[in-house]
Amino acid sequence: MELTSVRGREYNVTPLMPRGQNRQSRYDAVQRSVRLDRALDRFIGDMARRNFTPRSRDAYYRHLSRLFDHLPADATVAHVTPDAIRTCLDGWADASANTRYKVDSMFRAFSRWLYVNDLADRNPMDRIPRPKRTPPDEVPLRAISGADVRRLFDTCRTTREFLCLATIAYLGSRRGAASQLRWRDVDLDGGWATLNEKGGRVHVVALPNPYLALLRELIRAGEVTPDPDEYVVPMAREQRRSGNRDDRVIWRIVKDLGKRAGVPQVFPHALRHAFSVRFLEQHPGEIEALQRLLGHARMETTQRYLRAMEHQRLLDRVRDLSWDTRFEDKPLKARTGFEPVYEALQASA
Numbered sequence: 001m002e003l004t005s006v007r008g009r010e011y012n013v014t015p016l017m018p019r020g021q022n023r024q025s026r027y028d029a030v031q032r033s034v035r036l037d038r039a040l041d042r043f044i045g046d047m048a049r050r051n052f053t054p055r056s057r058d059a060y061y062r063h064l065s066r067l068f069d070h071l072p073a074d075a076t077v078a079h080v081t082p083d084a085i086r087t088c089l090d091g092w093a094d095a096s097a098n099t100r101y102k103v104d105s106m107f108r109a110f111s112r113w114l115y116v117n118d119l120a121d122r123n124p125m126d127r128i129p130r131p132k133r134t135p136p137d138e139v140p141l142r143a144i145s146g147a148d149v150r151r152l153f154d155t156c157r158t159t160r161e162f163l164c165l166a167t168i169a170y171l172g173s174r175r176g177a178a179s180q181l182r183w184r185d186v187d188l189d190g191g192w193a194t195l196n197e198k199g200g201r202v203h204v205v206a207l208p209n210p211y212l213a214l215l216r217e218l219i220r221a222g223e224v225t226p227d228p229d230e231y232v233v234p235m236a237r238e239q240r241r242s243g244n245r246d247d248r249v250i251w252r253i254v255k256d257l258g259k260r261a262g263v264p265q266v267f268p269h270a271l272r273h274a275f276s277v278r279f280l281e282q283h284p285g286e287i288e289a290l291q292r293l294l295g296h297a298r299m300e301t302t303q304r305y306l307r308a309m310e311h312q313r314l315l316d317r318v319r320d321l322s323w324d325t326r327f328e329d330k331p332l333k334a335r336t337g338f339e340p341v342y343e344a345l346q347a348s349a
Helices: 023-033 036-049 054-070 082-092 097-116 146-155 159-171 175-180 209-220 248-261 268-282 287-294 299-320 341-348
Strands: 002-006 009-013 192-196 202-206
Touching (some): 036 054, 036 097, 082 097, 146 159, 146 248, 146 268, 159 209, 159 248, 159 268, 175 192, 175 248, 248 268, 268 287, 287 299
Antiparallel strands (some): 192 202
């Protein structure tokens, strides 16, 4: 113990390391003294200061807390060894490639944070190889056709459902931005809207004329009240907690519409893709404009939609393939569900 005087008051202070210790001994002393749960709390706090969303912080905390299942109850940062991390990551061995990559990134961020903040003498994941990630071009985009979108609109029964679908279909917004959009963010006179995107980014978009006319008509008819603090997509019931609502409300509305319309593969992001395809069909080649509309930081992300559209167009070229056989002019159907089709054709030839 040492007696330290601060502004006239004396405090007993335990030094972090004895004077004269070398660098390695200093790290050893720190690692033995800092509990892992306190280090994890500090890491999550730093994430908040870097504008990570509450959902992201919660995901990091849930995944990183799995470390405690493989460590002693009084674990310190010294217990975060490469072997401990490997054992923990093995819990996701049967998950998809992208899930393993995502979890690995979380552990790497925490390990790097320990090293940068002098809580570890080296990054414990430096020698752990990264899992392979599925290339973006090989990840299938959840797409729906223009006919599917029209069926979804025909299925809407309430103003809430109609505004939810229209906001995503006309603005191409993410579900988080659609859920947080309030009337104070909408300029009905100028035809603009301010979207609060992920990562704390603010994105200003122009309102398409049909969507702007829709909003004005709903206000005129008294279906909605443009109170500045109210959401554009109305709440089903009064919000009990403070802050922005959970964006899963948008996901549930879209999924309910999909079930009712017979479009089970619809998701909010599928509507975002449909918006991209529709825009490129009406404005060919304007990929940079689409990038700004979608709020993508990188052009490569936007080009995924263009490549998917081009891929579908190339696949459609096979539809006019013909062998000029006699069966093409007279298509026949097998007599039973289990009889080979070619036997039915031969029997009727």
